[in-house]
Structures are given as structure tokens and as C-alpha cells.
Amino acid sequence: MNNYINFETYLYISPKKLVISVNQKIGFKKIYKQELIINKKLNQIDFDILNNFLNQNIFKIEKILKSFVKNIYLIIDFDVFFTFAISVKKKNYENSITSNDLIHLLNEAKDQCENTFEKKKIAHIIIDNYKIDKNDYSFLPKNVECSHFSLDIRFICINHNLIKNLEDILKTYQISLERVVSSNYIKSFFDKNEQDIFAMSKNIIEGCNKNEVFLINKTRKNKGFFEKFFEFFN
Numbered sequence: 001m002n003n004y005i006n007f008e009t010y011l012y013i014s015p016k017k018l019v020i021s022v023n024q025k026i027g028f029k030k031i032y033k034q035e036l037i038i039n040k041k042l043n044q045i046d047f048d049i050l051n052n053f054l055n056q057n058i059f060k061i062e063k064i065l066k067s068f069v070k071n072i073y074l075i076i077d078f079d080v081f082f083t084f085a086i087s088v089k090k091k092n093y094e095n096s097i098t099s100n101d102l103i104h105l106l107n108e109a110k111d112q113c114e115n116t117f118e119k120k121k122i123a124h125i126i127i128d129n130y131k132i133d134k135n136d137y138s139f140l141p142k143n144v145e146c147s148h149f150s151l152d153i154r155f156i157c158i159n160h161n162l163i164k165n166l167e168d169i170l171k172t173y174q175i176s177l178e179r180v181v182s183s184n185y186i187k188s189f190f191d192k193n194e195q196d197i198f199a200m201s202k203n204i205i206e207g208c209n210k211n212e213v214f215l216i217n218k219t220r221k222n223k224g225f226f227e228k229f230f231e232f233f234n
Helices: 047-065 099-116 162-172 183-189 196-206 226-231
Strands: 007-012 016-026 029-036 071-076 082-097 118-134 133-139 145-159 175-181
Touching: 007 047, 007 196, 016 047, 016 196, 047 162, 071 183, 071 196, 082 099, 082 118, 099 118, 099 145, 099 175, 099 196, 118 162, 118 175, 145 162, 145 175, 175 183, 175 196, 183 196
Parallel strands: 007 071, 071 175
Antiparallel strands: 007 016, 016 029, 082 145, 118 133, 118 145
16 A cells, blocks of 8 residues: 555645545546535634544545555644744845845744744745845846845744644544645635635645745755755756
8 A cells, every 4th residue: 555655635624614635646636525514613623523524534535545645735724824924134245146145034034933933833934025225026036136135024824732733633544744734825826716725735835836935854965944945046
């Protein structure tokens, strides 16, 4: 049972419904989808309902796939995210902006976010604006020299305890939480006519927003702390 590398599992959690969707990695063809309509008003995630929903579906999925579900992408549509915005700047002495310059500012901003909100986990990091010598850019221009530049960065965070509770439920099924994404952020990025939350989530996770920065595991070799900018400069 090792076909798990060929598919992706997404779990959508909202006050009105739970949906689990399994799709092929290539082509994103739907393999399995099931939803549960919640008939009571919820202001927070009901872990009992979630656990029962997973219990009813995970083993069905694994039987269909003839493979274990190893990890899940979690899409949360509850009001559990907190946004922290910050501007960081650097004097550049008429030099070109390098990946190290960007990583330095991103790390500075990340450290401030984590120090200010110790019990929050960062879900998304978005650069909303690049200011280069008083000029604003929505995307970073290449090969630019400047005296000063700054970044306006937005962190979308979620409570550590909530993530731990969700991870504990998934662990009972030997499933790891691959990533948590904000449904509101995803929907705000795409056209309002787009309806498939799972396809939108996949695109966000794969980096369709060129101004979203992804944190990566520090133990990975040959990668910087922020993978996005190493790929950009390479």
C-alpha cells in the first residue's frame, strides 16, 4: 500500500459542513468526495463531529485507494485566523537587491510576529508591497539597484492549541497535518466565479500567488529558509 504518493487529500472545515476530497496529484481528477451537512449553529470547530466524520470516511478512502492516507491539507473556514501586518526596511547603499537581503527582512518580520504572538502559528506570509526608493511595486522588479527598500508583509496566523487539537485527531488515523490554509484568504485571491475550494487550495499551495512566501523545514539541504525567493533568484 504505497500509492499515497499519487494522490492528495483535502479536508474542508466550516460552520455549515465538512468535506473530504481525494484527488490525483496530476490532473487533479477526483477519486473520492464526501460531505457532511451540519444541522446546528457552530461558532467553533466541533472535534467530536470532525472525528466521527473522519472515522466514517478514512477507511473507505484507504480501501478504494488500496493505500494509506499519510497526510492531509486542511482548509479552515472558521473565524480562527488572525492577521498581523508589518513593514520592515533596509538601507541598500545603491546596490542590487539580493536573495540574502530579502531573507534578512523576512526573517526579521517573522521573528517580530512570533515574539509578539507566541501562541500563534503562521499559516500564510504575503508580501503586499515592495517599496524601492519611495516607489511602490506589487511584484519585485529584477536587477534593481536602490538606496533603500522595504517590504509590507502580512502574516495570517492561527492558534497553536487549535492546531495541536486537530493534529491529535488526525494522529488517531496515523495521518499527519501537511498544511493549514485559510479559506477566506484563498477565496479573496481568486475570481468570485471560482467555486472549487479544493482546486483553489491546490493552486495556492503550489505557489500561484507569487507574493506568498513559504516557510520550509530548516533541516532540508540546499534550500534557504524561504524557498520562494531562492527559486526566484535561481
